[in-house]
Amino acid sequence: MGTDRDRVHTQPCPCGKGTVYVDECSPDHPYARSYKPWLGHGVNCPDCSKVYTTVGDKEVFLVERREHDRHEAAKRQRWQEESAFRDKIWAELENSGDIVAIARHLSSFPSAVAASRYLASLRIHVDSLPRFRSHFKKRACSSDWVKSHIYYKHLPVLIGALGCNTSLVDRLIKEDENLQARRDDKLKVILPAIYGMDGQQ
Numbered sequence: 001m002g003t004d005r006d007r008v009h010t011q012p013c014p015c016g017k018g019t020v021y022v023d024e025c026s027p028d029h030p031y032a033r034s035y036k037p038w039l040g041h042g043v044n045c046p047d048c049s050k051v052y053t054t055v056g057d058k059e060v061f062l063v064e065r066r067e068h069d070r071h072e073a074a075k076r077q078r079w080q081e082e083s084a085f086r087d088k089i090w091a092e093l094e095n096s097g098d099i100v101a102i103a104r105h106l107s108s109f110p111s112a113v114a115a116s117r118y119l120a121s122l123r124i125h126v127d128s129l130p131r132f133r134s135h136f137k138k139r140a141c142s143s144d145w146v147k148s149h150i151y152y153k154h155l156p157v158l159i160g161a162l163g164c165n166t167s168l169v170d171r172l173i174k175e176d177e178n179l180q181a182r183r184d185d186k187l188k189v190i191l192p193a194i195y196g197m198d199g200q201q
């Protein structure tokens, strides 16, 4: 068992002595028909492969390795920023008392079923009932439980449902969205794809 490869695209490498290639790959065993094909690609030139690489899963781009590394570093940094901002959201809402208020409210339900129904009524997805029961401490819901089981984007709904002021959480979630909107996949914007799985066949 292995991989079938169809060469679907070749073009000369930047120096002209070799090629840049794109293969459409699929498992070679017949019972794997439901697998979607994927793209394999690379630079087939000893000189150019030191300088260039190919990236992409549906579209393939030829990029300088240096640029690719910068892009990867920027992605990592963005991820760290976003994750730090989420920590800040939780910290601020803990300081403001909102998280404690949510925990207290969830503690007011007589049973795990009731608490889970309440969350479901707010369209907040929680685990299946048996799982929910296994970690939810009725009458003793803690801030830590809220932090580990509630998705941060559901906080405005929960805080609003308590009748508390949502201006802080609204502002934080808005800032979080802005942070995510600034994700600039520059690599894809500035470079023409050399091959697209959906386009060129």
Ligand SMILES: [Zn+2]
Residues within 6 Å of the ligand: 013, 014, 015, 016, 017, 018, 019, 045, 046, 047, 048, 049
């Ligand atoms: Zn070359």
